[in-house]
Amino acid sequence: MGIVLARIDNRLIHGQVLEAWIPFTHANCIVVANDELARPSLRRAMMEAAVPRSIKVVIGNVEEISRLFANPAFDKERVLLLFATSADALRAHRRGIGFKELNLGNMHEGQGKYQLSCTIHLDEEDVKNLSCLELEGVEIVSRCIPADRGQHWKKLIRNMPG
Numbered sequence: 001m002g003i004v005l006a007r008i009d010n011r012l013i014h015g016q017v018l019e020a021w022i023p024f025t026h027a028n029c030i031v032v033a034n035d036e037l038a039r040p041s042l043r044r045a046m047m048e049a050a051v052p053r054s055i056k057v058v059i060g061n062v063e064e065i066s067r068l069f070a071n072p073a074f075d076k077e078r079v080l081l082l083f084a085t086s087a088d089a090l091r092a093h094r095r096g097i098g099f100k101e102l103n104l105g106n107m108h109e110g111q112g113k114y115q116l117s118c119t120i121h122l123d124e125e126d127v128k129n130l131s132c133l134e135l136e137g138v139e140i141v142s143r144c145i146p147a148d149r150g151q152h153w154k155k156l157i158r159n160m161p162g
Helices: 015-025 042-050 062-070 086-093 122-134 152-157
Strands: 002-009 029-033 056-060 076-083 101-106 139-142
Touching: 002 015, 002 042, 002 139, 015 076, 056 062, 062 139, 076 086, 086 101, 086 122, 122 139, 122 152, 139 152
Parallel strands: 002 076, 002 101, 029 056, 029 076, 101 139
Antiparallel strands: none
16 A cells, blocks of 8 residues: 555644645545544535545545555555544554554644644643554654654653653
């Protein structure tokens, strides 16, 4: 399968993905694995409408997307795989989506989250999920845009309380 980038970005499909990451990776398909966005909504419709027609878009819950990646017909795509949360990424990986690298793009602030960079806010559950992914062989790097130099995620959590 051609996963050219697996990324956690709670904004999912947005300008930065379309204008920076798609050209950088030469992806021809955006796949979003997120249970919330899988349901019909205005937000989903707006995201799908924002993507140029030359780029295939597939949005589904984690289970549906896992089945999609198991289909050999999908092997020819150059996929930019998006998750909204570390929990989605861990569930997808454990369901057989074989990404070897994970980019932390944007993980917005929330209750109990600590700001570790201008775009990364993590809580204890995120650290646990990312640690599990790393133990399962996934390299995790924080990189906001392609021009940025990637930073290993463990360097970010050094300053996290507790």
